[in-house]
Amino acid sequence: MTPHPATRRRGSALTEAIYLATLEELARTSFAELSFDKIATAAGTGKAALYRRWSSPDELVLAALTDPATGFGQPPVPPGTGSLRADLITLLTHFAHVLDEPRGRALRPLIAYRHQHPELFDRVWASVVLPAREVLLAVMGEAVDRGEADPARVSERSAEVGPRMLLVDAWSTDSVGVDEVVAVVDEVLVPLLSARPTPATWRADIVHKADAGPR
Structure with missing residues (x-):
């Protein structure tokens, strides 16, 4: 610098x-x-x-990362687009942009050296990562209410899938484009979260159609 x-x-x-x-x-x-x-x-x-x-x-690192001007400050609010896909793309695009800024790039050595600095890592996790995860969980909860997502598939683990994938991509390619964000949402998150029939429901539906016969 x-x-x-x-x-x-x-x-x-x-x-x-x-x-x-x-x-x-x-x-x-x-x-x-x-x-x-x-x-x-x-x-x-x-x-x-x-x-x-x-x-x-x-x-000083903790203060810088949690400062509203230079760090993460308050997490973004749920976009409220009315669509799970659009909400996820909005939030994860914001996250991808953050990863390319000093505050996002500073997370990489923090993660790499977390065992040498466990207390700092835990404090940053609690101040930065957990609030962001809660926003994703809120978006997924809204999708459940609309019938877009299966409540059984919404969890803290599923809320971390998208950010973790983008973080790994940023680590290996140095930046994450919008196309990659859309691919993660369309190919991983939406299929993972979508409300869809269980195998038992499929079998029942097949039997019902067979019993009904041709129309």
């Missing part, structure tokens, strides 16, 4: 610059290389400004 020139920033402007520098440095390097010195240089400020407010780079 190119260091920002030193300025007389204060308050929220300085905080945002520090947060953004933290996420960009983490995304560019790794937890092992992240330090207050490097963050301060990238943000164009003195390292004393960091030491006064945060006890460690881990604490």
Whole structure:
């Protein structure tokens, strides 16, 4: 990351610059290389400004990831399109865009080093991942109410399928396009969640049609 020139920033402007520098440095390097010195240089400020407010780079990473301006802040609201497919495409397209931003790229080393930083990973999971999963569950619940989704197929695990697939794709290809989002929704999520007859229902329907005979 190119260091920002030193300025007389204060308050929220300085905080945002520090947060953004933290996420960009983490995304560019790794937890092992992240330090207050490097963050301060990238943000164009003195390292004393960091030491006064945060006890460690881990604490600063958490603050940056949960900040509304630079991090994830509040999760997106359910789109309310009236269609499971459209809702999923809207939410997962937003997620794909996020993965290509500093906040999204910073998640990759966090996941890779989760065993070395378990407390930070757990706090980010609770603050960032779980609220987003609840939004997907809400969208799936609305689809159940409309008869689009089978309630037996809606679970925390099924709500994580789409984001996990996109995260792996971003990790391997560096970015995720809209076509990939649509493919995940159409080829995986909608078939997975759709309300459809069980084998027993199929058999009963076949027997019923056979008993009815030709018309």
